[in-house]
Every structure is written in C-alpha cells, then in structure tokens.
Amino acid sequence: MLDTNDILETIQMISDENLDVRTVTMGISLLDCADPDGRKACEKIYRKITTCARDLVKTADEISATYGMPIVNKRISVTPIAMLLASAPDADPVWYAQTLDAAAKAVGVNFIGGYSALVHKGFSAGDKRLIESIPQALAQTEYVCSSVNIGSTKTGINMDAVKMMGPVIRQAAELTKDNMCMGAAKLVVFCNAPEDNPFMAGAFHGVGEPDCVIHVGVSGPGAVRAALAKLPKDASLDQVAELIKRTAFKITRMGQLVGNLASQRLGVPFGIVDLSLAPTPAPGDSVANILEEIGLESCGGCGTTATLALLNDAVKKGGVMASNHVGGLSGAFIPVSEDDGMIKAVERGSLSIEKLEAMTAVCSVGIDMVVVPGETSAAVLSALIADEAAIGMVNTKTTAVRVIPAIGKKSGDVLDFGGLLGYAPILDISSFRPDVFVNRGGRIPAPLQALKN
Template sequence: MLNTNDILETIQMITDEHLDVRTVTMGISLLDCADPDGRKACEKIYRKITEKAKDLVKTAEDISATYGMPIVNKRISVTPIAMLLASAPDADPVWYAKTLDAAAKAVGVNFIGGYSALVHKGFSAGDERLIRSIPEALACTDYVCSSINVGSTKSGINMDAVKMMGPVIKEAAARTRDKMCAGAAKLVVFCNAPEDNPFMAGAFHGPGEPDCVIHVGVSGPGAVRAALAQLPKDASLDTVAELIKRTAFKITRMGQLVGNLASERLGVPFGIVDLSLAPTPAPGDSVANILEEIGLESCGCCGTTATLAMLNDAVKKGGVMASNHVGGLSGAFIPVSEDDGMIKAVERGSLSIEKLEAMTAVCSVGIDMVVIPGETDAAVISALIADEAAIGMVNTKTTAVRVIPAIGCKEGDVLDFGGLLGYAPILPVSTFSPSVFVNRGGRIPAPLQALKN
C-alpha cells in the first residue's frame, strides 16, 4: 500500500535536498563490430551506437518531465575497446576514441565510457596499444572516458600494468593542461571493476552483459543528511543506521522505477540500480556532511572510517530491500572535488590522502578526483594505484584511483573543473620513492580469499 507520508517525503527530497537520478546509462555490446579493418570497425561502432541509443536522451527527459524526477545525466557504456583492437592489429586506437566521441555527440549523451582494457591477469592483443594511446585519445575527444582494470581478488595485481599507468596518467594531465588537466579526470584505474557500472569515468559494458541494457545510478547524500539532521544528537547509532536504511530504500525505489520505465520504453532489458550515494559540489549534497551530521567535527578526523563504514552498510541494506537487481558500485562515493564537504575538509586540513586511503577500505571506489602536485613522480602514482588495488584485492571489493596531477601548479593552487566535477585544492603526496618496488614488475599473487571453490 502506498504511504502518503513516504510520497511527500520523496517530493521534499527532490525539491529541497538535491535528490536526483544521477544517470541513466545504456550499455551496448560492440563485440559484433570487430573487424580486421579498423576503419570498417569504426563505421560499425558508430552505426550501432547511434541506432541503439537514438531515443535514450528523449526517453529519459520524457520520464523526468512526466514523473517530476530529475535525471541529471544520460550516458553510454560500451565493450572495452581493447577487445576490438585485438582483431585489428594495424588500426590506430585513437580512431575508435574519435568514433565513440562522434557517436556520443550524435545521440546527445554527456559521457561515453569503455575506452578500456581488462588486464588484471596479463595483456592480450590490443591491450597495451590501447593503454599507450589513452593520453592522446582523451586529449582529442570531449566525452570519452577510459578505465583500466589492473587487479582482482581472483587473479592478484598485474604490476606491469600498474607501472604503465603512472606515466599514462601524468601524460593525460599534461596533454590537457589548458583544460585544468581534465584528461586525467576522465581516466580511472580499477581493481575488481564491475561489468555493470553506470557511473563515469569507470563505466564499461562487460563481456558478460546482454547485447544492450539499461542501468540506473541514483544519488541522495543531501536527503540522507537532511534526515539525520532531524535526529537528536544523543540518538543511538542503531537509530542513525535505521534512518539511513529507510532513506536509502526510498532513494533506490525511485531509481528502480526510472529503470523499469526506461527499459520498457526503449525495448531493452533493465540491468541494475547502482545505489551509490553520489555527491555533488552543491552545499549540503555531501557524503562528508553526512559523516559530520553523525557526529564528526570535520570529515577526516578520528572516527571518519567508522562512521563511513556504518553509512555504507546501512545504504546497502536499505537499497537491496528496494530492488531485486542492485549492482555496479553501490556504496558511498568519496570523490574530493565532487563533494562540497570533502573539499572543505581538505581546505581546513582535516583530510589527508592517507586518511582517504583508510576510508576506501570500507566504502565504494577509492582515491577519487584527488588533485595532486604536478611534479609527483610517475612511480609514486603507480604505487598509489598498487596500494588501492591491494585494498580491493584483499577485501574482495572494488577500489580505484582517479588522480589529477596539476601540471604547472603549486601547493595551495586549485583546479576548477566546473559542473559536477567541481573543484579541489592540491593534496600533498609523500615524495619518498617506491620506484624499486614499482619497477620489479610481474604480478602480486592472488590472496587466500581467492580460493573459494
């Protein structure tokens, strides 16, 4: 039975507390577009994407207008492009990136993900070519996002790939220096990357997915924070967790409705709801502010990891009751530049990159949208990736690194990306060298947790 109070609360969340559906993402398989002739492959890719996604934006906008639910982003994820490159050894990978960009512009989406490679156990044909092309591909396109999966709980960590990614990230930032180094903001390095992630920059359409599918990513940190603000300060943590669960249930229900409607109208299967709390730079719409509402003076102080663990768990428990198909990342995001409370915590000195790393052990994703000094050595970036991958590998969870070296900037400067990407001050990183470790190469073996059969 519909509860009138629940309906009114959801309306208030939308109007006053920044609640929205963050993204409707169409996943499209490009496996049938592979061709030894790279130019022909690109023609097939463009044709398939523009045919499958031609009504995506209009459908999402119609649903938003009909039901009064803001749908912020309309996006596409595709098969990791490295898989198609394997059959075209003479093709330039950048051709494929430009094709994705052109298709995204033709159908009107704001991002397209899948300029990707899955190299957690080693390199297949096409993988290394794609990785080396990433800086140029991101510099010459507007909407293309890239991701590389370098590790998993089952396979361990491919340290040869980790070593490659440090220089790639630096070059991606350098090639887009005149755009706030935004190339690096569209590149993420994963451990245990999910195949059905609707969020950018890490979305790709996994090989186990259907030919075409609709995924939905919800938001709602502002709604959770506002609900907690009504609790007395001496309410027990059991009460806090219960309220977060109930709020997450309502948020996820909205995402489930949008997903079902989009699936029906577009004639493609509904995939998953990603129930991640995705913050924005808008004041109050912040995961950091939720932690502070629970009882921290400032995000990053002692107690931050514990409160974040409770938040993440409560969000998952509430969300899974609202949808039979929860997937993607599904947790609390902590991107620095995209979260007003996180930005302020960095500015006041309470949040360090070391504390962020500890937080990633208990929440969704990892060191995300963090601006680091431009002169940071590539080996340091690679070692940071290895640290995050180790947390994901050992804890059987997704972790990732999306850092932006601020080329030509100094400590205290700010990179302002605008829009949902926000802005962030430069966070200092340890300059002690891990180069001997990084240069060893090889693989970090899979942990004992991998032996579950």
C-alpha cells in the same frame, strides 16, 4: 489514498535536498563490430551506438518530466575497446575514441565509457596499444572516458600494468594542461572492476552482459543528511543506521521505477540499480556532510572510517530490499572535488590522502578526483595505484584511482573543473621514491581466501 506526509516528503527531497537519479546508462556490446580494417570497425561502432541509443535521451527526459524527478545524466558504456583492437593490428586506437565521441555527440549523451582494457592477469593483443594511446585519446575527445582494470582478488595485481599507468596518467594530464588537466579526470584505474557499473568515468560494458541493457545509478546524499539532521544528537547509532536504511530504500525505489520505465519504453532489458551515494558540489549534497551529521566535527578526523563503514553498509541494506537487481559499485562515493564537504575538509586541513586511503577500505570506490601536485612522479602515481589495488584485492571489493596531477601547480593551489566535477584544493602526497618497487614489474600473487585475519 496516498499519505499527505509521504507526498510532501518526496517533494522536499527532490526540491530542497537534491534527490535525483544520477544516471541512466545504456550498456551496448560492440563485440559484433570487430573488424580487421579499423576504419570499417569504426563505421560499425558508430552505426550500432547511434541505433541502440537513438531514443535514450528523449526517453529519459520524458520520464523525468512525467514523474517529476530529475534524471541528471544520460550515458553510454561500451565493450572494452581493447577487445576490438585485438583483431585490427594496424588500426590507430585513437580512431575508435574519436568514433565513440562522435556517436556520443550524435545521440546527446554527456559521457561515453569503455575506452578500456582488462589486464588484471596479463596483456592480450590490443591491450598495450590501447593503454599507450589513452593520453592522446582523452586529449582529442570530449566525452570519452577510459578505464583500466589492473588487478582482482582472484588474479592478484598486474604490476607491469600498474607501472604503465603512472606515466599514462601524467601524460593524460600534461596533454590537457590547458584544460584543467581534464584528461586525467576521465581516466580510472581499477582493481575488481564491476562489469555493469553505470557511473563514469569507470563504466564499461562487460563481456558477460546482454547485447544492450539499461542500468540506473541513484544518488541522494543530501536526502540522507537532511533525514539525519532531524534525529536528536543523543540518538543511538542503531537509530542512525535504521534511518539511513529507510532513506536509502526510498531513494532506490525511485531508481528502480526509472529503470523499469526506461527499459519498457526503450525495449531493452533492465540490468541493475547501482545503490550509490554520489555527491555533487552543491552545498549539502555531500557524503562528508553525512559523516559530520552523524557526529564528527570535520570529515577526515578520527571516527571517519567507522562512520563511513556504518553509512556504506546501511545504504546497501536499505537499497537491496528496494531493487530486484543490484550491481555496479553500490556504496558511498568519496570523490574529493565533487563533494562540497570533502573540499571544505581539505581546506580546513582535516582530510589527507592517507585518511582517504583508509576510507576506501570500507566504501566504494577509491582515491577519486584527488588532485596532487604537478611534480608528483609517475612512479609515485603507480605506487599509489598499487596501494589502492591491494586494499581492493585483499578485501574482495572494488577500488579505484582517479588522480589528477595538476601540471604547473603545487600543494595548496586549486584546480577548478567546473560543473559536476567541481573543484579541488591540491593535496599533499608523499614524495619518497617507490621507484625500485614499481620497476620490478611482474605480478603480486592473488591473496589467500582462507585463514583470514
């Protein structure tokens, strides 16, 4: 017989602590949709997505109802569109974005990722056209998310691409300035981008993936925080790590169950569970609050990097045991606007962009949903991307930048996206000019993998 306490614990985690499966994401390969005629390619893309993902939302909703656990988002990731553009030199890249948007609306998902280019070593046909079209594509669509991989540990950092991305982020924000600069919130710049990430805005379907696959992203910072709140304040950090592992195990098992069921019912192979603590703006469902529960007065103060390193590692150790395939980003997310505790930490002045950068060295994923003043120059944004990419490149991990220049606003103002994206006070960023460095272009060579100190 099932244990009463186990059952009640699960119910409490779901009803009071915001435990949920954050996303069921279907990865769809579009390689077979490439066509020299852009319009024909778009027709094939629309047909393939609406066929593969026809039952995705319905199936996820059924699983959610039957097993009593919320599945918050249903999403799709596709092959980086730049690869399809390569064979259609005359096509307008924005057509592809509009097609993805229409397909997402037709099947009822709330985001579709893959308006992407992988340029960590250089540009192939289609890559530059795609990158230049990103601001228009994001302004003209609602559900399309875009990402660009500009570096990796094995290849170094493509600084020509980094130089392009600063202005692209600014334009994306400017074109959507009447809609909370939403364009920039749907654009991620990666170093070491994972090919099986189910989370937006950085999801795309890598070339090494099967034709169609189901990935699951779990969440649950609220459940981890609630478990830690029950520990006495003098419990050692060994006990803290142990408790986080146990909770992460339970959360991940739920994700694995959902993944298996979705894969079975949709007749699509199961890919990975992404073991991430993804916060929401709901009070208590916050990664910052976990660090504070471990013993900090406010997230961003001294001790933040150490507690985050402990948390991130324990989540992975607990989760790995619970799932047969782990992948994606897998770690604690620290998006500022989506995390109630982070927002409060910024408001009380304890969290700065420099501390966030330090935190990204020990967790996934990077400078995420950070809003900077509207007058921040494109070169400063490019240099910020280069800094983050360097952390990822040297530490053999994924890092990313999703930064939103709040056009027309200044430090201290607030940008409110609404919904899961939350709201954020605008953070100060250094305005000293990195222009000469950024304009040099070229590549930062790949780092040495030995003699590590």
